[in-house]
Amino acid sequence: MQNCLSRKSQVYNKNILKVAVPFNHSLSGRYIDFLENLFRCADVDHLTADVRVGARLSRIDEWCGDRTPPQLMSSTNLLQLEYTTKSSRALRESAKSDIGFRLDYKFHTDWDMQHMRARGDRDKGCRFVFNSSVQSSGKLWSVNYPGLYPRSLYCEYIFHGTDEQIVHIHFEYFDVEGFNQCDETTQSDFVLFSNYQTHDRTNRRFCGKIAPRGPILSESNYFRMIFSTNDIFDATGFYAHYQFITQREFLANSYASTSFSVNG
Numbered sequence: 001m002q003n004c005l006s007r008k009s010q011v012y013n014k015n016i017l018k019v020a021v022p023f024n025h026s027l028s029g030r031y032i033d034f035l036e037n038l039f040r041c042a043d044v045d046h047l048t049a050d051v052r053v054g055a056r057l058s059r060i061d062e063w064c065g066d067r068t069p070p071q072l073m074s075s076t077n078l079l080q081l082e083y084t085t086k087s088s089r090a091l092r093e094s095a096k097s098d099i100g101f102r103l104d105y106k107f108h109t110d111w112d113m114q115h116m117r118a119r120g121d122r123d124k125g126c127r128f129v130f131n132s133s134v135q136s137s138g139k140l141w142s143v144n145y146p147g148l149y150p151r152s153l154y155c156e157y158i159f160h161g162t163d164e165q166i167v168h169i170h171f172e173y174f175d176v177e178g179f180n181q182c183d184e185t186t187q188s189d190f191v192l193f194s195n196y197q198t199h200d201r202t203n204r205r206f207c208g209k210i211a212p213r214g215p216i217l218s219e220s221n222y223f224r225m226i227f228s229t230n231d232i233f234d235a236t237g238f239y240a241h242y243q244f245i246t247q248r249e250f251l252a253n254s255y256a257s258t259s260f261s262v263n264g
Contacts, residue, residue: 041065045085047101052078053152053231060148060234070236071147073112111143118157126155132165132244140169142176142227142237149189149237153229161221161244168250169193169225171211171240177233178207189229191238195219211238217250 041064050057051074063069072079083101085092092099106112110120117138118128126143140157142149159167178188182205190205193216206212227238245253 043086045083045087045099048082048084050080050082051151052076058151058231071144073144073147073150075150075153113143116140124156126153127158128156129158129160130242132159132161137241137243139239139241141239145237145239147236148234149227149229151229151234152231153227155227157225157227159218159223159225159242159244163221164246165221165244166247166250167218167221167223168243168245169216169223169240170214170242171216171238173236173239174206174211175209175236176207176227176238177229177235178205181205182207187230187232189233189235190227192226192228193218194224194226195222197222197224 041062044064046062046064047069048062049060049069049072051060052058053076057080060072061069087099109122111126113120113128116128117135118130118140119134121127121129128140130138130140143153143155144150161167174191176182176189176191178186178190180186180188182188182190188205188207190207191212192200192203192205194200194203195218221244
């Protein structure tokens with residue numbers, strides 16, 4: 001379900017848009033037009049966005065002036081937008097151009113990832129399955145890319161190849177909020193790769209703005225990529241290419257010298 005919403009040159013001091021949908025839905029929004037001001041946001045007309053994290057609302061950010069918000073998505077069925085006007089009615093009515101914002105919004109139950117051409121698994125939450133019998137290569141990305149990825153998210157990207165195949169992943173873009181070792185002590189979001197179906201604490205986590213060096217290679221025909229986000233930070237995620245190849249094909253393409261082990 002997709003719609004358009006606008007707030008233009010209104011006389012109200014504060015508008016709160018609270019959008020709630022059934023519990024198995026999430027919500028995304030893309031801003032088309034926005035305010036025009038050049039001052040500190042708290043002193044001028046501004047828009048704030050909050051999402052529900054557990055039993056509380058968590059602030060994503062505030063925007064004003066010509067700084068257009070990125071595409072947003074909630075990880076639950078609630079996203080709240082609050083539009084506060086500080087300008088006078090006379091100023092708004094005399095403005096040469098519209099003051100306010102316009103956005104498209106959409107309710108969905110599948111994380112809106114159908115263009116990735118992976119099989120979704122609603123019973124497992126945010127899980128996407130890639131099978132070489134369906135497609136031998138393709139693209140993958142974080143939820144809501146190139147907008148901000150949702151908070152409190154745990155996504156799995158599962159790869160199944162034939163017996164002689166391995167999985168090759170190369171990142172074109174990488175922006176995952178975090179630093180140092182990307183562990184719990186730094187409250188970092190992270191991407192992790194595993195050759196096993198069970199929990200694996202030995203593999204290196206990736207975060208920050210620097211993509212993993214060289215292609216990521218699996219050790220067998222099964223590979224699992226985990227993308228985990230906390231309830232504090234936001235970033236724009238990642239975009240990558242994947243390919244199911246044989247060891248012979250990999251060596252023939254001379255990638256061996258630049259490949260990166262998931263065990264760091």
